[in-house]
Each structure stands twice: as C-alpha cells, then as structure tokens.
C-alpha cells in the first residue's frame with residue numbers, strides 16, 4: 210500500500226512511518242505540500258498516487274490559533290477541504306485527525322463519538338470545521354479525534370514538564386483540567402489498524418483512562434526519576450498569574466465506542482507513559 214502522510218515531520222506523522230512498516234510512505238511536508246496552497250496539495254497527492262491518505266498536519270498551537278484565527282481556519286478547515294476534495298477525486302480513503310477540543314468539557318463524563326461538539330477556542334472551531342469538510346466532501350473519510358498527544362520528540366506537555374523539572378525545584382500545574390494523554394505511537398498503531406477496515410465515520414482514539422494535568426505532571430516526574438515537586442493549582446488561579454488567550458475544556462476525556470466495536474482499543478495512559486519514559490523497561 211502507498212500511504213500519503215501529511216504533517217509527516219510532526220509527532221503523529223513521524224510515528225505513522227513506523228506503524229505502516231512494510232508499506233510505502235510518501236511524506237507530505239512543506240514547502241512542497243502546503244495546506245494553504247490548493248495546487249500544492251493536489252499536485253503532491255496526485256504525484257504520490259496513494260492508496261490511503263493520513264492527514265495529520267494541522268496548526269496545533271492552541272493559543273497561536275486564538276491570536277491568528279484566519280490562519281487557523283486556512284490551515285485546519287480550508288486545508289482539510291483541499292485534502293478531502295483531492296482524496297475524493299482520486300477515490301482514496303482519508304483519515305483526518307481531529308481533537309478533543311471540539312468539546313466544551315462540561316459533560317461530566319467521557320464524550321461519545323455522537324455527542325454534540327461545542328468548541329471553546331478558535332483551534333477547536335477550526336478543527337471541527339475541518340472534520341465537517343472531510344465528512345461532507347468525501348464519503349470514504351474517517352475522522353479520528355484524539356487528545357493530549359505526546360511523544361519523545363516534538364512540543365508537548367510531557368516534554369515541557371521534563372524540561373521545567375530540570376530547571377526549577379517546583380512546578381505549578383492545574384489540577385482541574387482533565388483529559389486523556391495519548392502516546393503518538395499508540396495512536397499511529399490504532400490508525401493503521403482502523404485503515405484496514407472500511408467502516409468510515411468518527412472515532413475517539415486516546416490512551417484509555419484519564420487524569421488531570423497535575424496527575425500527568427506528577428507521574429511524568431516520578432517515572433523520569435526527577436526531584437522537582439509539583440504544586441496543584443486551580444485553572445483560575447493559574448490564569449490570574451499566567452494569562453492565556455485560548456480557553457480549554459475542563460474535562461474533554463474521550464470514550465472509544467466505535468473503535469472498540471471493531472476491536473481497536475488503546476492501552477492505558479499510565480502504561481503508555483511508562484513505555485515513553487522508560488523504554489528500556491518495556
């Protein structure tokens with residue numbers, strides 16, 4: 210199989226290459242593949258002659274999207290339209306990756322694939338618009354929502370905690386924001402399995418279980434054997450000290466019903482974190 214991966218240099222994109230070992234991966238990266246340029250999207254995909262497209266590229270900086278809404282919509286919504294239209298014209302299935310931030314976090318229990326989205330931020334709204342582009346323009350689209358993605362490379366919460374713990378004795382982390390941390394490698398494996406099944410539609414793929422940012426930071430520091438102490442604070446208190454432009458959902462934990470029905474489930478988040486931070490103890 211020939212797999213065209215957008216955002217191939219990102220956290221998820223780079224894991225897709227390993228998850229599709231034995232297949233031909235054609236990476237879509239700037240400058241040859243730019244989501245804001247319809248021609249470059251069409252040319253790159255047409256030239257690749259793929260059997261599958263995994264669309265992992267996005268403008269993922271949540272606060273950056275709030276500051277630059279037009280760029281957010283151009284990349285996350287319009288860019289996904291270009292990918293979906295090209296996939297449709299070539300008759301190639303598309304996996305469009307989306308986010309837990311399409312929800313407002315007030316449900317009080319994990320979100321199902323069919324719950325009504327209500328994004329709080331430009332990032333969430335632009336990703337929801339991208340979901341709709343994929344689902345309405347291409348009948349062979351999977352939309353895979355995920356959450357709190359991290360990997361040993363890239364910009365992510367786990368790596369930020371490790372860096373800060375090396376610089377400071379004490380870290381202040383919010384304890385009233387909950388979600389499902391997701392190891393990019395586990396997400397890539399789940400997507401590769403999903404792509405074998407022509408059951409299109411919306412999926413929720415996160416490592417199983419959920420935690421607060423404070424719990425994730427504490428477990429990260431503990432598994433890495435670092436000495437920093439973590440102080441829990443409320444989001445309101447944190448934001449009064451370090452204001453951020455974008456609002457985050459209080460509890461955006463996703464529940465995987467559709468994938469589980471196909472036998473696709475991700476390992477528990479603590480197991481994934483251990484494999485990421487202590488790879489020699491696998």
Ligand SMILES: NC(=O)c1ccc[n+]([C@@H]2O[C@H](COP(=O)([O-])OP(=O)(O)OC[C@H]3O[C@@H](n4cnc5c(N)ncnc54)[C@H](OP(=O)(O)O)[C@@H]3O)[C@@H](O)[C@H]2O)c1
Nearest residue numbers: 216218219220221243244266267269306308355356357358
């Ligand atoms: N990170 C999370 O916590 C999280 C949570 C939920 C959902 N998601 C979703 O999961 C997917 C993968 O996220 P990730 O963490 O792997 O992202 P990432 O590491 O930030 O990588 C994003 C990739 O998108 C590329 N990109 C950005 N703008 C582009 C453009 N105009 N044209 C072409 N490529 C462009 C970037 O290319 P450059 O290298 O050139 O910048 C980068 O390779 C995204 O759809 C994201 O919305 C992520």
